[in-house]
Amino acid sequence: MAVGPNGAVTWLLPKKKGRPDLAGGNGRDIKPSTRLVTGGRSDELTGGTVVNPPVWRASTHLYPDVASLDTRIKADDEQDFFYGRRGSPTQWSLQEALTEMEPGAHGTMLYPSGVAAISCALLSVLKPGDVLLMTDNAYDPSRSFADGFLKNMGVETRYFDPMMGADVAELFCKNTRAILLESPGSLTFEVCDIPGICAAAKEHKGKREIVTLLDNTWATPLFFTALEKGIDMTILAATKYVVGHSDVMMGSVTTTKRWWKRLRQTARQLGQVVSPDDAYLAARGLRTMGVRLKAQEKAALEIANWLKQQDEVAKVLHPALAECPGHEFWKRDFTGSAGLFSFTIKGSKAKAAKLIDTLQLFGIGYSWGGFESLALPVYPERDRTANPWTDENAVIRLNIGLEDVADLVADLQQGLEAARQTG
Numbered sequence: 001m002a003v004g005p006n007g008a009v010t011w012l013l014p015k016k017k018g019r020p021d022l023a024g025g026n027g028r029d030i031k032p033s034t035r036l037v038t039g040g041r042s043d044e045l046t047g048g049t050v051v052n053p054p055v056w057r058a059s060t061h062l063y064p065d066v067a068s069l070d071t072r073i074k075a076d077d078e079q080d081f082f083y084g085r086r087g088s089p090t091q092w093s094l095q096e097a098l099t100e101m102e103p104g105a106h107g108t109m110l111y112p113s114g115v116a117a118i119s120c121a122l123l124s125v126l127k128p129g130d131v132l133l134m135t136d137n138a139y140d141p142s143r144s145f146a147d148g149f150l151k152n153m154g155v156e157t158r159y160f161d162p163m164m165g166a167d168v169a170e171l172f173c174k175n176t177r178a179i180l181l182e183s184p185g186s187l188t189f190e191v192c193d194i195p196g197i198c199a200a201a202k203e204h205k206g207k208r209e210i211v212t213l214l215d216n217t218w219a220t221p222l223f224f225t226a227l228e229k230g231i232d233m234t235i236l237a238a239t240k241y242v243v244g245h246s247d248v249m250m251g252s253v254t255t256t257k258r259w260w261k262r263l264r265q266t267a268r269q270l271g272q273v274v275s276p277d278d279a280y281l282a283a284r285g286l287r288t289m290g291v292r293l294k295a296q297e298k299a300a301l302e303i304a305n306w307l308k309q310q311d312e313v314a315k316v317l318h319p320a321l322a323e324c325p326g327h328e329f330w331k332r333d334f335t336g337s338a339g340l341f342s343f344t345i346k347g348s349k350a351k352a353a354k355l356i357d358t359l360q361l362f363g364i365g366y367s368w369g370g371f372e373s374l375a376l377p378v379y380p381e382r383d384r385t386a387n388p389w390t391d392e393n394a395v396i397r398l399n400i401g402l403e404d405v406a407d408l409v410a411d412l413q414q415g416l417e418a419a420r421q422t423g
């Protein structure tokens with residue numbers, strides 16, 4: 001083993017002749033599902049002889065002498081095994097793999113949760129006096145961060161209708177600094193015109209450049225390549241589909257060269273780190289994300305279409321169905337749909353609760369994106385401020401896992417039957 005000029009650890013082993021430089025993307029057009037498998041597996045990161053990167057559990061890194069310690073402090077290189085807080089090859093491998101999934105990306109930072117990723121991304125671009133625009137269907141903790149921490153810091157947040165599209169430009173003022181999007185919204189599933197909004201942001205000639213951020217947890221880069229569509233920073237609650245097994249919390253932010261330094265510096269200053277064990281598990285999840293997402297997409301669509309035909313169901317909120325607001329943008333911009341969607345049932349919240357309580361294969365719990373199906377009552381009317389949620393029917397959100405679809409449908413059928421008897 002040796003430490004290269006940039007501090008990266010290399011193993012002195014013969015390389016396999018002619019092995020393409022997949023990690024570097026040597027000009028070959030490698031498909032996204034292949035990239036999920038090859039990403040972050042350069043010989044420098046894996047040692048060249050194992051499929052997976054070793055788990056480097058380390059805070060302290062040892063130096064051969066004082067001179068090399070001094071040089072490395074000054075250099076501040078990427079992927080420099082300097083001290084545990086800056087990560088080790090285990091974390092860098094996952095960072096690289098996520099960067100390789102996102103055309104146009106320069107780098108990825110990891111965070112201990114999706115919420116930490118959102119907060120740190122926002123903090124890396126906002127300063128007192130700035131105005132943040134946030135889509136009204138954004139994840140509740142994103143709103144809490146804006147209405148609490150950012151407000152105290154002197155940043156004003158204005159919410160807007162997710163269906164506004166490029167008209168969001170009407171809300172721009174000289175202090176508008178950032179737009180946080182979530183498309184589709186993870187409770188109500190409106191899909192917004194992301195390219196339209198990004199184009200409007202780029203055209204704006206205000207006091208400060210407008211940065212566009214997207215919570216892309218639902219689609220992942222597999223179904224929506226955010227930076228290519230104009231987004232500046234794309235955020236994942238990796239806890240969901242990347243990890244995929246409901247056993248690790250993690251977040252990531254991937255960005256372009258333009259914003260990379262700020263993102264990295266903010267994460268450093270706030271001491272954001274993930275453990276090598278968690279990074280290892282997330283990387284393991286990432287390898288199978290392609291097959292999982294495709295299976296979950298197919299199952300969720302079958303179930304959504306089945307639900308549409310049930311008498312008790314008022315509406316199915318699924319981006320791939322024509323009645324979902326913004327379906328046309330999903331069709332134009334996305335290459336697939338995930339396994340998370342909502343539906344509304346005619347009648348009271350008690351009836352919805354009865355349905356959920358009766359389900360046997362669907363667990364009741366937060367989070368989603370794992371291998372197991374979940375059902376949850378959701379209350380969009382509690383969060384909205386810019387465009388109130390007026391539908392009085394109860395909303396139920398489903399995470400479709402990897403169980404057999406026929407079993408899930410049968411379970412929902414008996415749940416609906418029980419709800420029907422509740423009246």
Ligand SMILES: *Cc1c(COP(=O)(O)O)cnc(C)c1O
Pocket residue numbers: 112113114115116139182186215217218237238239240249250251367
């Ligand atoms: C779960 C979730 C998050 C937050 O992720 P955590 O890892 O739970 O902090 C962010 N955005 C969306 C859309 C989510 O569903």
